[in-house]
Structures are given as structure tokens and as C-alpha cells.
Amino acid sequence: MTTSARDTTHFGFSDVPLDEKQGRVDDVFHSVARRYDLMNDLMSGGLHRAWKDALVAMAAPAKTTAFRHLDVAGGTGDIVVRMLGAAGPRAEAMLLDINADMLAVGRDRIAAAGLQHRVQIVQGNAENLPFPARSFDLYTIAFGIRNVPRIEAALAEAYRVLKIGGRFLCLEFSSVDVPGLDRAYEAYSFNVIPTLGRVVTGDAESYHYLVESIRRFPDAAVFSAMLRAARFARVAHRPLSGNIAAIHAGWRL
Numbered sequence: 001m002t003t004s005a006r007d008t009t010h011f012g013f014s015d016v017p018l019d020e021k022q023g024r025v026d027d028v029f030h031s032v033a034r035r036y037d038l039m040n041d042l043m044s045g046g047l048h049r050a051w052k053d054a055l056v057a058m059a060a061p062a063k064t065t066a067f068r069h070l071d072v073a074g075g076t077g078d079i080v081v082r083m084l085g086a087a088g089p090r091a092e093a094m095l096l097d098i099n100a101d102m103l104a105v106g107r108d109r110i111a112a113a114g115l116q117h118r119v120q121i122v123q124g125n126a127e128n129l130p131f132p133a134r135s136f137d138l139y140t141i142a143f144g145i146r147n148v149p150r151i152e153a154a155l156a157e158a159y160r161v162l163k164i165g166g167r168f169l170c171l172e173f174s175s176v177d178v179p180g181l182d183r184a185y186e187a188y189s190f191n192v193i194p195t196l197g198r199v200v201t202g203d204a205e206s207y208h209y210l211v212e213s214i215r216r217f218p219d220a221a222v223f224s225a226m227l228r229a230a231r232f233a234r235v236a237h238r239p240l241s242g243n244i245a246a247i248h249a250g251w252r253l
């Protein structure tokens with residue numbers, strides 16, 4: 001699909017020219033990079049750790065054979081470190097993100113885990129991956145896809161770089177569907193999270209964006225249709241914590 005300079009997309013609740021979104025997203029993550037992990041724990045009460053563990057359990061990385069994992073929009077490296085912790089010694093990972101400040105934090109975490117020889121770090125764009133076709137057994141993207149301006153382009157790239165028989169897993173916020181929890185979650189999101197963001201990172205605006213971007217992300221049915229349109233097979237999703245988040249899965253067959 002071709003795009004023109006006049007095409008728009010959303011940045012939180014605002015509509016912006018398609019070509020401006022990435023720059024704005026980059027500003028958000030430059031601003032919060034050093035406090036990003038701490039904020040995740042504070043905002044979710046540690047729940048994001050359980051969601052990421054569920055992603056790793058679904059991926060079931062190989063214990064004995066060679067295994068190549070690509071984590072896109074991998075930021076501070078939480079997913080690659082968890083995945084390699086669950087995988088066998090022949091597993092390797094590629095951590096890709098567009099933002100050098102997020103990757104710098106990731107580099108420290110990977111070194112602290114003693115995994116620097118098994119993880120390559122690449123600064124790049126999910127919409128245009130710098131890898132040959134059919135390179136990876138597993139593609140993951142956690143809390144990343146809603147930040148990418150052209151989601152269809154990122155999904156097409158995910159499909160392209162997966163081997164035949166490779167797995168796609170996307171962990172993303174979803175739409176709470178438990179009566180009562182939905183209202184509490186709404187109030188928490190719009191009142192508590194930006195305040196927490198201001199206190200911890202000095203940047204409430206970035207956390208307004210976070211909350212708003214979650215509301216603009218397509219629901220599970222629409223996102224599943226996008227995965228099928230990108231040619232993924234056996235598309236499914238697993239709700240987490242009352243559908244606050246969900247794992248979307250598909251295969252390249």
C-alpha cells in the first residue's frame with residue numbers, strides 16, 4: 001500500500017500526519033527510557049512480569065536444538081532475557097528497537113544477565129526489518145505494535161522474516177471486558193498513571209500518550225483479522241487479567 005504525506009494516523013487521541021507519528025513516539029521513549037522498567041512495575045503492580053512469562057510459556061523455546069528469536073520493539077530487553085532464560089543453550093536472540101536510548105538500557109540488562117554473546121542488538125524499524133526472509137523461528141513484539149505507525153507493514157515484515165513453521169506472538173494491551181473492572185481500570189488509567197509518570201519520570205505527557213494509545217489500538221477481533229490479512233495461519237488470542245492485555249498468536253505455515 002502506498003501512503004501520501006496527507007495520510008493521517010492517531011497519536012494517542014490526536015490525529016497526526018502519518019509521517020509525524022514515529023518522531024513523536026521516539027520522543028516519548030527517549031524521555032522515559034531510564035525509568036521505563038521501574039514505571040512498568042509501578043503502573044502494573046508487577047503484573048507485566050506475569051504477562052511476559054505467559055508469552056514465554058506460549059513460545060516454548062527449544063531446549064536442545066538451535067533456535068533463533070527476534071524481539072521487535074524490544075526496548076530494554078526484558079523479553080529476550082526472559083526467553084533465553086527459558087530456552088536451551090543453543091538459542092540466540094536478536095533485540096531490535098528504533099530507539100537507541102531504550103536499547104542502551106537493554107544492553108546493560110543483557111550484560112548483567114551474562115547474555116551478551118547470545119543476543120545481538122540492532123537499531124531498526126519494525127516496518128522495514130534489516131534481515132533476510134525466513135530467518136527466525138520466533139518473532140515477538142510486546143507492547144510495541146500499537147506504537148508503530150504502519151501496523152500492516154510491520155505485520156508483513158514479521159511474516160517475511162519468519163521461517164516456514166515459525167511462530168508470531170504479540171503481547172499488547174487490550175479492552176477490559178469484566179464489568180466493574182472496566183470502570184476501575186478507566187479511572188486508574190486516566191488519573192493515576194499520568195500522575196505516576198510525572199512523579200517518576202518528570203513526564204506526564206508520555207503517560208497520557210500511553211493510556212490514550214491503548215484506547216486507540218484495535219480490539220482482538222480486528223487485530224486478528226489484520227493478522228489473517230498478513231497471511232498468518234491458526235490465528236488465536238489469549239486474554240490476560242480480564243483482558244487488560246492479550247497475547248495474539250499466529251504461524252507462518
Ligand code: SAM
Nearest residue numbers: 073074075097098099102125126142143144147
Ligand atoms: N517490548 C518492550 C517491553 O515490553 O518492555 C518495550 C515496549 S515499549 C512500550 C515500546 C517500544 O517500541 C519502544 O522501545 C519504542 O522505541 C519501540 N518502537 C516504537 N516504534 C517502533 C518501530 N517503528 N520499530 C521498532 N521499534 C519501535
